[in-house]
Amino acid sequence: MSTQHDPTIVALINGRTVGRGEVLAWENRRIDAAAKKLGIDAPAAGGTEARREAFLSTKLALGSSEIESRLSRDIHWAERVSKVGARVSSRRRRSITDLQVAEGSAAHFAEWFDTCSRDSDERAMLRACPDHFVIRTGTDGRQEVIETTGGSPMAARFYVDYSETSSLVTPPDPNFPHQIAGVARAADGTPVGGVRHQFRDLDKGFQARLTVEFPLPSAGMMITQHRWHLACEFSNWITAAAKA
Template sequence: MNIYIDGKSITNDQLTQWKRKRVKKVFNILGYKSAEINDPDSMIDKLTNLKMESSYQEMYNKLESKLKLSKTVMRMGAFLSGSRRKFSQTEIHLDGITAEEAIKGIDTLMLNSSDKNNRVNLSACPDHYALRPLGENELEVIETTGNSPLPVQFFIVFNDETGLQTPRDDAYAYQSAGVARLKDGTVIGGVRHQMKDTKTGIKVKLSVEFPAMSPTILIKSHQMHLACEFSYWLQWIKGQKNNNGRASLD
């Protein structure tokens, strides 16, 4: 797997250092003490176990005051930004999997509710608190975007591209695209993640749209968030294919 941000290759060490910082932050947000972190992946496993022990409502209650504040900030940012957007973009190349397998696996993780999928989604990035399918094409997300001091709650409606500004690239046969809204319906951005086959695997273009008033440092940090979660998801999907002879579509 190769990961690129702004055309530059991201090393495993860079991603590990980013994970280490975020794991410590999330332990603190949830009120847990974290041991000295030598292996952030091991600490993410421990963090995931703690998250899995909490119901959705218990997790929401822990974060409620922070979510209310971030909702106010995001609503104001969206209002002041109007239709203007900033873009957080990351590119991933991975061998040994097809674009169709990858997109089906991602869609399954996003929209099919199961304990297994929940564990995978919480493990994909330390900043994930809840990824909860709602209906046929909607996903509730509670996460910290970039290096924001606060987690945020939003809802992505997939296959709704209203207002998306990231252009559709016809060279990419598959995509996962949707608009992101707050609970009151305020549009705060969206996603357009595109995938295509290469000779040996896939090429993935990831793009998240934020209100233009969002700090650039948040946008830059969210590029690493994308690298973290999608590298995990894609490797997991590839692993399921290798174990079962095809990508798992539970």
């Protein structure tokens, strides 16, 4: 299933309908912030699409080991904070964004995403959001993620196991037959959150209900800003899947 043009995608963020242009503007600003986080010059000013590709090339050229080294202090402190938060309570705060896509199907997108994750498609994973620094799937099937979540001042590392949903607090919705769900754990195995992304076909196109669970003490600003992160990464993934 391929298309010669980008699908029309409308997001619902913080109770407000948001067009693709606003999400692209958010992404453009985050390119500057992510480049600063890595200690490098941001791509030259211009259109979001061109800057996205330039920044992707820079991240790939740096390589995962160098990126991890540059973010090591962030990773250390972010893990300590998330583990403390997880121990405070098993309850979670949820960041939720809905996307309505004017064409395509829920099954096609879910299959495309599963394939990219399983095959550890680094280009597809990193391209989707400036705040994605390392995303790779290990031999154990877990997906290692180093990213800046929401409005956090620190980049964090966690591991998503898409074969396990035991500690998720978000129940599956039977009205959404396609799911991408898994527990997120710290390096020592402590559950620190998780994802339950759900998809269903509409009369025309499909709907995505995107949910990330954070430890209960997480700041409200972090939850709010991560809704934009979700809109950015999944809009870009959906666009890539439509062209695949």
